[in-house]
Amino acid sequence: MSHASKDAIVSVENMSFSHGPRTIFDRVNISITRGNITAIMGPSGTGKTTLLKLIGGQLRPQSGQVTVDQQVVHQLHRRHLFELRKRMGMLFQSGALLTDLSVFDNVAFPMREHTQLSESMIRALVLMKLDAVGLRGAHPLMPSQLSGGMARRVALARAIALDPKIMMYDEPFAGQDPISMGVLLKLIQVLNNALNLTSIIVTHDIKEAFTIADEVYLISEGKVIEHGPPDDIQNSSSKWVQQFIQGHYDGPVPFHYPANDYQTDLYG
């Protein structure tokens, strides 16, 4: 079965990847539809961040391929890869703001690196991007003065600085208070529609993901367990899926880390 359809902007085909001896992905197929918000979900450590790095061409798969905008990322020449990346924005889990630059300079950074725009033009654009995330007033602050949620929004403003076509979010909701969570949810949705983006959200926050995603992928132990619209997933008959989305502590994913027999451990 081929997942590479016409309106797939990102497609992962039969892709396998391992960190040394550890298999992270085992012949995975994922197809991201243009214009959609796709949530990729799975327990911590399943390789969600790794997947985004594979799409961004920072890692290369051992087999299979990753295609973005009809280009096979890991076959691209470095210069072309960099061109492609200008059309992709990525929001890192930690925000990844440059700590020695102010909020303004952080958002201006990609513009100064990649365009010949005049300073006054850059100023106008930076303020516009910051305004879009509601932080125009914070432009003179340093990253260390921002709260976690604000840092993430600044990073978001920076990620959209070059008007990307694809936005990738790595755990955007992790560690956010309910209000920042709501703000981020709204922003992701609004930006996706207003800027005609395709958004990929990697997360393990079920509720948030199910609210905004058009399509959901569940991955675990290197495989895609289930995919489809949120409603279908919610009604899935798979025990694993039910455990994951309802957060039962025991089930197909056992509560206990594999161990010897309790008796044997206790009495030798």
Place this chain on the structure above:
Amino acid sequence: MGRACVLLFYLMTALISVLIRLRLLIAQTYSVGVLTFLIVVVSGFFIGMVLGLQGYTTLSDFGAESALGQIVGTSLVRELGPVMAALLFAGRAGSALTAEIGLMKATEQLSGMEMMAVDPIKRIIAPRFWAGFISMPILALLLSAAGVLGGYLIGVEILGVDNGIFWARMQATIDFKSDLLNGIIKSVVFGFVVTWIAVFEGYDTIPTSEGVGQATTRTVVYSAFAILGLDFIMTALMFGDF
């Protein structure tokens, strides 16, 4: 070692882009220099004073106090200037470089840059490497100069060696090529090796807090070994009569 050489190769090829963005290089040289300037000058002064005291005590046994200027000058320019400046540089600027780059890696700043289609080697690592490379010889010269002043203070002002003789002997025995130039060559080599170790350890850090800590320690330890080992080899080549 292989990865360190690959990095070095990239650093070399990035030289042109560093020179194009001179502002980054100047900013880095300034920050590396400022980090180490005060330590180097103060340490140099104390080293010079110790040399003055020890030299005077030894020389006066032979009634040769007049050679004090020579002893202080040559030991500083040939050995102590480059070696001590490099050790201090490794402890202060080298460790700071490793920690800074390592933290940037741990907080995904380097990854983030790559995703913004900016090469972190060109933008972050290379300017720091070349800044260290430029600063080292200047710092070594500053240390020697401060040391000579320290030696002068103890020898001439306090212990009463003749002012004119002190300076005359120093000038007469320090040869431009064999002393000053060799000292500068040493400090250039040290600057190169120490900053290379520092930026590599930072770039190669395991991106966790322990990882950054370990990398910083490694920078200081490896640098110290490299400096002392290379100093012996270079001294043997430059001044040895084999």
